[in-house]
Amino acid sequence: MKGWALVTGASSGIGRQLAIDLAKAGYASILLARRESALLELQKEISEKYQIHCLVLPLDLAAENSTETIVSFLKLHDVSVSVLINNAGFGDHSPFEEADIKKLTAMINLNCTKLVELTHAMIPLMPKGSYIMNVASLAGFMPGPLMTVYYATKAFVLSFSQAIHTELLPLKISSSALCPGPVHTEFGKVASTGGIGAFDTISAQNVEEVSALALKQMFKRRQVILTHPTHNAVVFLLRLVPRHIIGPIVYKAQSKRLAKKESDKSSGH
Ligand SMILES: NC(=O)c1ccc[n+]([C@@H]2O[C@H](COP(=O)([O-])OP(=O)(O)OC[C@H]3O[C@@H](n4cnc5c(N)ncnc54)[C@H](OP(=O)(O)O)[C@@H]3O)[C@@H](O)[C@H]2O)c1
Numbered sequence: 001m002k003g004w005a006l007v008t009g010a011s012s013g014i015g016r017q018l019a020i021d022l023a024k025a026g027y028a029s030i031l032l033a034r035r036e037s038a039l040l041e042l043q044k045e046i047s048e049k050y051q052i053h054c055l056v057l058p059l060d061l062a063a064e065n066s067t068e069t070i071v072s073f074l075k076l077h078d079v080s081v082s083v084l085i086n087n088a089g090f091g092d093h094s095p096f097e098e099a100d101i102k103k104l105t106a107m108i109n110l111n112c113t114k115l116v117e118l119t120h121a122m123i124p125l126m127p128k129g130s131y132i133m134n135v136a137s138l139a140g141f142m143p144g145p146l147m148t149v150y151y152a153t154k155a156f157v158l159s160f161s162q163a164i165h166t167e168l169l170p171l172k173i174s175s176s177a178l179c180p181g182p183v184h185t186e187f188g189k190v191a192s193t194g195g196i197g198a199f200d201t202i203s204a205q206n207v208e209e210v211s212a213l214a215l216k217q218m219f220k221r222r223q224v225i226l227t228h229p230t231h232n233a234v235v236f237l238l239r240l241v242p243r244h245i246i247g248p249i250v251y252k253a254q255s256k257r258l259a260k261k262e263s264d265k266s267s268g269h
Pocket of ligand 1: 008009010011013014015032033035036038050059060061062073087089090091110135136138139169180181182183184185186187190201237
């Protein structure tokens with residue numbers, strides 16, 4: 001076994017696949033999320049297929065003392081983590097003034113505050129040569145009307161991740177920001193986007209593709225990981241186009257998705 005990884009949000013989607021691919025690469029994971037049954041199922045699958053014993057940590061990261069609980073868990077099991085994957089997160093698709101403010105602040109707490117808190121607690125415990133991967137998003141490169149707060153949280157994660165990459169150079173710990181576009185997961189259901197069908201699907205990807213690429217690039221210590229060839233062009237264009245023009249373009253795209261969601265709802269889909 002090469003070492004231990006801590007994967008937040010391992011019960012579904014990108015985090016689940018990352019834990020599987022880390023096992024293929026020889027890493028045992030601490031599988032963290034709220035849904036214990038899904039984590040136990042994944043633990044069994046990884047143990048049967050790859051003969052690697054993962055540990056399950058059912059936990060709500062939003063709980064006040066979640067970071068302390070994680071650190072105590074690692075001490076109790078005498079585990080030293082050399083790969084930290086900050087993946088747990090969610091979004092919300094609605095006009096800002098109509099959104100549930102409790103959901104928005106909970107999103108900022110999980111996507112940003114808890115990610116920072118856990119990273120801060122983990123760095124002193126991680127050996128030289130370790131890896132951190134923060135799951136940001138392509139959304140982090142632009143303002144995102146109608147998913148305003150979600151896009152802003154991902155801009156935060158992207159900026160935070162790149163900044164600590166530089167700060168951590170003397171410790172030989174790298175920090176990579178994973179920036180996928182639309183991926184087929186439970187994200188759309190939680191964010192009420194109307195599902196991936198409502199996305200601009202030109203570059204929609206599956207978790208297998210995203211996870212394999214993400215780990216390959218993380219082990220190369222890339223600061224920013226884009227997951228689709230079209231995203232390189234998008235990020236390049238975003239650097240050229242003034243931000244006040246980007247907002248209305250994203251607004252138009254998100255309005256179409258909201259309209260489609262509403263029409264699907266009224267037709268019973
Ligand atoms: N799918 C996309 O299109 C896309 C694109 C770009 C970036 N991303 C980012 O990718 C990351 C993973 O999302 P996904 O697409 O894989 O969606 P997902 O299938 O909904 O997975 C989200 C994971 O986060 C966990 N989670 C949510 N709230 C939690 C909490 N309070 N405490 C602990 N765990 C919690 C969920 O587990 P439990 O419900 O069991 O707690 C689940 O395992 C997110 O940060 C998301 O913003 C997604």
